[in-house]
Amino acid sequence: MADSQLLSAHKWRNLAGFWTLGLxxxxxxxxxxSAAHDILKDQEEKTQKDENITTTPTSTNVTYLECNEISTGAILLADIIPTLVxxxxxxxxxxxxSYKVRVLACVLFSLASFLIVSFSTGIWMSILGVVCASISGGLGETTYFGFSSYFEKNVISAYSSGTGGAGIFGALSYAGLTSAGLSPRTTLLVMTIxxxxxxxxxxxxxxxxxxFYQKEYIVKYSEDTSSLLKDSEDAADKIKRRLTIRDKLHLLKPLMKYMVPLCVVYIAEYFIxxxxxxxxxxxxxxxSEKEQYRWYQVDYQLGVFxxxxxVNVFKINKLWILPVLQVANVAILTTQVFLRFIPNIWIIFVIVLFEGLLGGAAFVNTFYKISEDIEAEYxxxxLSAATIADSFGITLAGAISIPTHNHICSLNLKM
Known part of the structure; x- marks a missing residue:
């Protein structure tokens, strides 16, 4: 009885721990x-002030679409390219x-990101801070998904839920603290916890x-069966070695059915x-314009969370449905930018919430299916390799969104 209680306590500790790691x-x-719009606006205003550039105040009834000179897609690229690499x-x-070394690196890069952006004196210093956040996040995701293979599969749903929690709590805390009167810089300093x-x-x-503490070995790869050798009665009798580069490249092919839908979802999602x-x-x-951007982020992250x-309540097996629906969201919102046919912001909030639901569903169902379908040996x-899909999609979205943003802004669209 005592052993079962101990196992149960360990299980809940692990689920809570993985949730917190995801967060x-x-x-x-x-x-x-979330801070991208403010980071760019702040740096642009500093540049204008330093160069004694004066601008004509705009009236409250804006006739034409107003844009930052640099798209927030620039922040997105700084936030994702190091992760992709x-x-x-x-x-x-x-x-x-060692996992310990990797986690310590994640902690230090995360701390550096908040501090550098908080004390930034120029746009490139701000982007350097964003790059540190990207390194921490990319290294962390590959580390924690690999780490999860030592535990029961439910830690994946706990970790995924935590990443969703990061979205809603991160966006909400930033929007809430800045709306309450804290400056973006002070808000970022608070986040060092x-x-x-x-x-x-x-x-x-x-x-x-x-x-976890035992040296990790991988069962020898079999060219004849295109799969790893099955477990024998005695693990000591297995022919063990680590996967070679060739083996790993070969194993990427069956992962494509999971990775391609996830990648397309993220291209559409982050373009929006x-x-x-x-x-x-x-x-x-x-x-205000700034507040609308912040609360779009909160709304989106609520859907993701x-x-x-x-996934333990509602599992999606047909992953291809998700990119189709997300591309439809792109079409609707792009049309809205040009035609302004949606009359109320609440309708936009509903679409953005749905966008977040699709993105979160693609993420958790993809990795949950991999944990179910892929043999334990590899x-x-x-799980680590499949994380390439979302980052590749986000990178493409950032590369597309910058010229698209600049082109739309050059059209002087009427509001």
Whole structure:
């Protein structure tokens, strides 16, 4: 009885620990995207002031669409390209690095991101801080998904729920604290508690199983069957070795059915977030232009949080449905930028919430299906490698959103 109670306590500790890791790992990333509009606006105003550039005040009834000179897609690229580089390369070497070392690196880069942006004196210093957040998030995601392979599969849903929690709590805390009167800089300094929570969760909360401390070996790959050899009666009798680069490249092919839908969802999703959000504002309503951008982020992250926490209740097996629906959202909101046919911001909020639901569902269902479908022998590599899909999609979205934003702004569209 005592043993079962101990196991149950360990299970809940691990679920709570993985949830917190998900929260902390994505928090800096979310904050940087929520703050993107303010970061760019602040730096542009500084530049204008330093160069004694004066601008004619605009009336409250704005006739033409107003834009930042630099799209928030620039912040998105700074926030995702380092992550993509890490994810593309990490599965091939990172298993040789201790999890403790990796987590400490995540903590330090996350802390640096908040501090650098808080004390930034120029746009490139701000972007350097965003890059630090990206390194922390990318390294963390490959680390924690690989780490999850040592535990029961429910820790994946806990971690995914935590990343969704980072979205809603990150966006909400930023919007709430800035709306309450704190400056963006002070708000970012408050957020330095997050790296400390990450450290505590990994080193003190999660109860690591004995097999985590044992040297990791992979069963020998069989060319004849195109699969790994099955477990024998005695693990000591297995022919064990680590996967070679060739083996790992071969294992990427069956992952494509999971990765391609996820990638397309994220291309559409982040094109909306960083290419269209700041162009979807309404004039003369109860929210300013800046506040509308912030609360779009909160609304989107609420949808992500709900869907990333729902896989044990509602599981989606046909992953291709999700990119189709997300592309439809792109079409609707792009049309809104040009035609302004949606008369009320609440309708936009509903669409944005649905966008977040689709994005979160794609993420958690993809990794949950991988954890169910892939054999245990190479699950650790597969879960780490599949994280490439969302980052690749986000990178493409950022690259597309910048010229799109600039082109739309050059058209002088009437509001």
């Amino acid at each position: 902390c790992n994505n928090f800096a990333y979310v904050i940087m995207l 890490i994810k593309l390369t990490a599965p091939f070497f990172i298993l040789h690095i 997050i790296p400390a929570l990450m450290f505590i969760s990994f080193f003190f909360v999660i109860k690591k199983p004995n097999k 977030n960083q290419g269209l959000y700041e162009l979807l504002y309404f004039n003369d309503i109860w929210l 709900i869907s990333r926490s729902s 699950k650790e590599f597969s």
